[in-house]
Every structure is written in C-alpha cells, then in structure tokens.
Amino acid sequence: MTQKPLYIDNLQYTNISPAHFDEMAVAGLSAVHVTICYHENFRQTVENMITWNRWVEAHPDRLMLGRTGDDVRQAHATGKTAIFYGFQNCAPIEDDIGLIEIVHQLGARFMQLSYNNQSLLATGCYEDEDPGITRFGKQAIAEMNRVGLVIDMSHSAHRSTLEAIDISSRPISITHANPSWWHPARRNKPDEVIAALTKAGGMLGFSVYPHHLAGGSDCTLDSFCEMIAEAAERYGARHLGIGTDLCQDQPDSVVEWMRNGRWSRSTDFGEGSADNPGFPRQPDWFSSIRDFPNMVTGLQKVGFSQDEIAGIMGENWLRFYDQNFGPVGPS
Amino acid sequence: MTQKPLYIDNLQYTNISPAHFDEMAVAGLSAVHVTICYHENFRQTVENMITWNRWVEAHPDRLMLGRTGDDVRQAHATGKTAIFYGFQNCAPIEDDIGLIEIVHQLGARFMQLSYNNQSLLATGCYEDEDPGITRFGKQAIAEMNRVGLVIDMSHSAHRSTLEAIDISSRPISITHANPSWWHPARRNKPDEVIAALTKAGGMLGFSVYPHHLAGGSDCTLDSFCEMIAEAAERYGARHLGIGTDLCQDQPDSVVEWMRNGRWSRSTDFGEGSADNPGFPRQPDWFSSIRDFPNMVTGLQKVGFSQDEIAGIMGENWLRFYDQNFGPVGPS
Numbered sequence: 001m002t003q004k005p006l007y008i009d010n011l012q013y014t015n016i017s018p019a020h021f022d023e024m025a026v027a028g029l030s031a032v033h034v035t036i037c038y039h040e041n042f043r044q045t046v047e048n049m050i051t052w053n054r055w056v057e058a059h060p061d062r063l064m065l066g067r068t069g070d071d072v073r074q075a076h077a078t079g080k081t082a083i084f085y086g087f088q089n090c091a092p093i094e095d096d097i098g099l100i101e102i103v104h105q106l107g108a109r110f111m112q113l114s115y116n117n118q119s120l121l122a123t124g125c126y127e128d129e130d131p132g133i134t135r136f137g138k139q140a141i142a143e144m145n146r147v148g149l150v151i152d153m154s155h156s157a158h159r160s161t162l163e164a165i166d167i168s169s170r171p172i173s174i175t176h177a178n179p180s181w182w183h184p185a186r187r188n189k190p191d192e193v194i195a196a197l198t199k200a201g202g203m204l205g206f207s208v209y210p211h212h213l214a215g216g217s218d219c220t221l222d223s224f225c226e227m228i229a230e231a232a233e234r235y236g237a238r239h240l241g242i243g244t245d246l247c248q249d250q251p252d253s254v255v256e257w258m259r260n261g262r263w264s265r266s267t268d269f270g271e272g273s274a275d276n277p278g279f280p281r282q283p284d285w286f287s288s289i290r291d292f293p294n295m296v297t298g299l300q301k302v303g304f305s306q307d308e309i310a311g312i313m314g315e316n317w318l319r320f321y322d323q324n325f326g327p328v329g330p331s
Numbered sequence: 332m333t334q335k336p337l338y339i340d341n342l343q344y345t346n347i348s349p350a351h352f353d354e355m356a357v358a359g360l361s362a363v364h365v366t367i368c369y370h371e372n373f374r375q376t377v378e379n380m381i382t383w384n385r386w387v388e389a390h391p392d393r394l395m396l397g398r399t400g401d402d403v404r405q406a407h408a409t410g411k412t413a414i415f416y417g418f419q420n421c422a423p424i425e426d427d428i429g430l431i432e433i434v435h436q437l438g439a440r441f442m443q444l445s446y447n448n449q450s451l452l453a454t455g456c457y458e459d460e461d462p463g464i465t466r467f468g469k470q471a472i473a474e475m476n477r478v479g480l481v482i483d484m485s486h487s488a489h490r491s492t493l494e495a496i497d498i499s500s501r502p503i504s505i506t507h508a509n510p511s512w513w514h515p516a517r518r519n520k521p522d523e524v525i526a527a528l529t530k531a532g533g534m535l536g537f538s539v540y541p542h543h544l545a546g547g548s549d550c551t552l553d554s555f556c557e558m559i560a561e562a563a564e565r566y567g568a569r570h571l572g573i574g575t576d577l578c579q580d581q582p583d584s585v586v587e588w589m590r591n592g593r594w595s596r597s598t599d600f601g602e603g604s605a606d607n608p609g610f611p612r613q614p615d616w617f618s619s620i621r622d623f624p625n626m627v628t629g630l631q632k633v634g635f636s637q638d639e640i641a642g643i644m645g646e647n648w649l650r651f652y653d654q655n656f657g658p659v660g661p662s
Binding site for chain 2: 262
C-alpha cells in the first residue's frame with residue numbers, strides 16, 4: 001500500500017484543456033474515466049479517440065493512457081493521471097457486434113447499453129416503456145463479457161438494468177447515478193436495482209451532477225456523504241465509488257447535444273426545463289476537478305474507516321478494473 | 332383508362348440482371364418497388380442507390396426511375412417499368428432524423444420502421460417483447476409524414492404496427508405479408524392489425540414468399556386467391572395489392588445476411604431452420620417475375636370483378652402512390 005491515497009473519478013466529461021490536467025494532478029487523481037461519445041457513430045468516436053490520444057501524447061508529464069488496473073498503479077507511482085475511455089451510448093458499435101472487440105482494442109473500457117432513448121441493445125430511462133434487453137443486446141453482452149468491455153447502465157431504464165445484471169456473466173457498473181431513495185430523479189436508481197447490481201459484484205459510482213443530488217446545486221457535502229453511508233449499510237462499502245459526471249467548462253450547447261443528438265426536431269430538455277435549459281451550477285464543495293479530495297472530509301465525518309474511504313475514493317474501482325478490463329483469466 | 336392492364340409488384344428483392352428487366356416487360360409490370368437495403372447504413376444505402384441508378388441509366392428501353400404515381404402512368408404508356416426504392420429497415424437513417432428528407436430526395440418512397448429486431452424506431456417481429464414506437468420513432472413518423480416517405484411495417488411486431496397506424500397522420504403500408512388467419516407465420520399479420528391498417532386508408536401487399544403461404548412451397552394459386560377473396564370481404568378490395576417478396580436468383584448467402592446482418596455471432600435461421608437454412612422453393616405458379624399475370628386467372632376464379640382485379644394487380648397501389656409519395660398537397 002502506498003502512502004499517498006489513490007483516487008479515481010470514474011466519470012468525467014470536461015471540456016478538455018491542459019488546465020484540467022493540472023487540476024487532476026492537484027486533486028491527486030490517478031485515473032479518470034472520460035466520456036468519449038454520446039451519439040457519435042464508430043468513425044466519429046474514433047476521431048474523438050484520436051483527439052484524446054493527442055492530448056495524452058502532448059502532456060506526458062501529466063497524463064498516460066489507461067488500459068488496465070496496473071496502469072492506474074503506474075500513474076499513481078509517477079504522479080500522473082491514467083485516462084480511460086468510455087462511451088455513454090452504444091452508438092459507436094452501430095449495428096455491428098464485431099465492433100465491440102475493435103473498440104476494446106482501441107482502448108474503450110466502459111460502454112453504456114443505452115443513453116436516454118431506446119437503443120439497439122437496451123432501453124433508456126426516458127422511454128415510456130422498457131422491454132428489457134433486445135436480441136442484439138443479449139449477444140452484445142456476451143461479447144462485451146468475452147473481451148472485457150464493462151457494461152454501464154447509468155442512463156438505462158430499470159428493467160433493462162436488472163436484465164443486464166442477470167444476463168451478464170461478469171459484474172457490471174452504474175458509473176454515475178445516485179439512489180432514488182435519496183433523491184427520486186429519473187436518472188437515479190431504485191434500491192432493487194442497486195441491490196441486484198452490487199450483489200452480483202457490480203459497482204455504483206456516485207454522481208455530483210446537480211440534477212442527481214437531493215437539494216440540487218445547494219446539496220451539502222454532509223447530505224451527500226450521509227447518503228453514501230446509508231448506501232454502504234445497504235449494499236456494502238466495497239461496491240461503492242465515485243463517478244462525478246463533471247462537465248467542467250462545457251458550453252450549454254453540449255448538454256443540448258447530449259439530450260437531443262440527431263434524433264429530435266423539437267428540443268428535449270432532459271433533466272432540465274425550458275426555463276432552465278443549460279448545465280446546472282455545481283455545489284460549492286465540488287465546483288471543479290480539484291475539489292475531488294473534499295469528499296474525504298465528508299466521508300470521515302459520517303464515520304467511514306480509513307480503508308473504507310480509500311475504497312470509495314479509488315481502490316474499489318481499481319479492484320473492479322483489475323477484474324473486468326480484459327478476458328477472464330485462467331486463474 | 333388504358334386498354335393494357337397496369338401491374339405493380341410492390342416488393343421485390345431480386346438479384347438484379349438485365350434478364351430480369353426483360354421479365355418485367357414480359358409480365359407487363361409498370362412499377363416495381365425494389366428493396367435497396369436491409370442492414371446497410373446511410374453511406375452503404377447510397378451506394379446501393381448508385382448501383383440501381385446505373386442499371387436504370389443503362390437500360391432506358393426497359394426501366395425508368397419511379398418517384399410519383401405519374402411516373403407509373405408514363406412507364407405504362409411507354410411499356411417500361413418504373414423502379415421505386417424502398418428500405419426494409421430504418422438502418423439508412425442511422426440516428427439522424429434529418430436523413431429522412433435526404434433519402435426521400437434520393438428517391439426512397441417506403442421505409443420499414445424495423446426489420447426483425449428492435450430498431451431505434453420500433454420493434455421487429457422476432458423480439459420477445461414489443462414496447463411500441465420509441466421516442467425517436469414518434470418523431471420519425473411525423474417527419475416521414477411531412478416529406479411523404481411511406482411507413483412500412485411488414486417485419487414489425489403487432490403493437491408497434493398498431494401504434495404506427497395510430498400515430499401516423501397519413502395511411503401506412505404492410506408491403507409484403509399475409510393474414511395470420513390464413514397462415515399463422517410469425518411474419519403474417521393478425522386480423523386486428525390488418526383491420527386497423529385498412530380502416531386508416533393503409534394498404535396490404537400479399538406476399539408469395541413460401542414461408543408466408545399456407546402450404547409453403549406447395550401452396551396453390553387457388554388457396555392464395557381464396558385468401559385474397561376472404562381479405563377483400565373483411566377489409567375491402569381497394570386496400571389490397573401485391574408485394575411478392577420475390578428474391579429471384581439470390582444466393583443463400585443473401586438470406587443469411589437478411590437474417591443475421593452484423594448483429595449476431597451465432598446463426599439466426601429466421602423463418603427457416605438449421606435443416607432448411609436457405610431460400611425456400613417458390614410455388615410453381617409464381618416461380619419468377621414473368622409469372623406475375625398468373626394471379627389474374629386465380630382472382631377471376633374466386634369471383635372478383637374486372638375492376639377489383641385491376642385494383643389488386645396495380646391500380647390500388649397507384650392510387651396510394653398518388654396520395655402518399657410527397658408532402659400533403661393544398662387540395
């Protein structure tokens with residue numbers, strides 16, 4: 001065990017800039033799972049990967065590409081941040097099961113089976129009906145299991161999520177959402193879903209996106225950490241981590257793209273509204289990447305042990321990475 | 332009214348060759364709705380259009396591009412066949428509602444909202460569950476209505492079909508299927524669906540694909556035409572036409588592509604089976620394009636009037652083309 005704590009933020013979609021890489025260093029983040037796509041198809045997703053590859057290449061003092069748990073350890077030892085790629089939708093694999101192995105070879109480690117709408121694989125949380133995992137979805141899950149591309153159901157509807165947990169032979173993830181017993185947002189998850197997820201070895205990453213927080217932008221760190229304490233009691237602290245969903249410095253055009261993609265001719269406001277269409281204000285205790293360590297104080301205050309805090313802040317995701325980012329090993 | 336009857340086959344997917352164009356002339360087909368795609372994306376569909384455009388350009392004595400009902404009349408007057416493009420899936424519009432107008436501008440006149448699987452718009456008849464039309468699907472229907480791209484639900488599941496009929500402000504189609512009260516195949520349609528379709532002004536095209544026929548490859552022309560007579564009693568003869576689903580001269584690799592696309596790593600046999608994986612043998616009274624007029628004899632035998640036969644063999648589709656292949660007119 002190293003002296004310096006190992007932190008992982010398992011979901012960010014910040015507007016990439018070198019200043020952010022400095023903030024990652026200040027925060028002591030050894031790994032960040034960055035969103036590479038929402039609605040982009042395969043070719044466009046590859047373009048986004050090229051962009052990120054070049055940022056990493058240009059900043060070798062700050063960044064490295066992350067592919068395995070050991071990459072996180074190396075980043076931690078050298079004071080860098082390992083960047084892991086993930087998709088918030090299955091758009092990059094289009095209708096081609098063969099692209100699952102390809103995107104894994106290109107570095108993708110998480111893929112949501114849907115964003116807010118029905119996808120070819122599963123149902124998003126904004127649809128009226130949720131028929132569960134489709135025929136293609138069942139095959140895609142098996143293929144993701146085979147290559148070690150982790151299933152993420154953050155934006156999916158509940159039945160689809162329960163079925164994915166059941167169908168998948170490996171643990172899955174909800175990288176960025178909170179329990180709906182704390183804040184009943186459409187994007188948050190009911191007890192039944194989180195219980196099934198964690199019972200099967202899956203991980204829940206707590207989100208700091210204001211629409212997912214009790215009290216919204218005014219949510220306190222105390223309230224957030226009390227929720228985590230309750231979740232630890234219900235599901236076990238070792239299945240919990242952080243996935244902030246931070247969209248630092250993104251213009252409001254980006255949240256419009258997330259919500260509307262290319263599928264809508266009218267404007268869908270998602271978790272916002274016509275009166276409040278843009279990104280919400282972050283809570284003051286988590287206004288930027290550099291605030292990540294603030295959560296430690298809050299977690300201490302609600303009575304977590306040092307080991308539990310180390311787990312929630314990064315070690316739990318690291319263990320999950322070790323076990324799920326490649327083919328199932330012989331041992 | 333011209334002397335020579337006007338015939339339309341509203342669904343073919345034959346392996347294009349000049350010999351087929353000769354057969355269309357022998358059969359007296361003034362229009363054929365040809366399938367341009369099953370699983371092809373936008374760019375690949377455009378490529379298929381280029382291929383067809385070039386066939387039409389190279390055979391001006393036999394073919395012309397079909398865009399409107401008047402094109403059928405012109406083809407009829409000049410002894411040619413007007414070729415209309417259609418999609419058996421919504422794959423060509425990918426996730427982009429803007430592509431609906433684009434494919435219409437490129438000549439597409441029919442688009443299925445799904446093939447056999449769940450699509451971004453609707454559910455295919457091979458899924459276990461049918462949640463109906465998706466969020467994107469509702470918007471796509473409105474846009475198809477606006478530009479005059481006809482909704483085809485031949486391969487869709489029943490709830491999705493009923494919802495599409497209800498949501499669409501214009502009549503829709505089932506271009507190639509038969510009633511399940513005659514032959515209860517998965518691809519055939521229950522009375523409730525055909526009744527709703529035709530009540531809303533929609534058209535049903537009868538299929539001669541053996542898996543859709545009572546008796547399969549051994550189905551008789553009498554049995555087929557008795558079924559049409561029963562359908563005319565139930566739904567009215569003016570809503571009935573022909574969509575043979577003829578796949579003349581296609582190798583079995585094509586039916587494998589139809590069924591499996593790129594989504595499956597195991598082999599899906601669709602309406603076939605492991606013992607019978609290929610294209611089924613056509614019934615002897617409809618073994619090739621040139622047999623199209625044979626149906627007239629069968630329709631006469633079951634008691635249809637000359638006008639009713641003219642309607643079923645082509646005039647009903649022509650009226651439907653006139654009303655549905657462009658924006659809703661001012662009159």
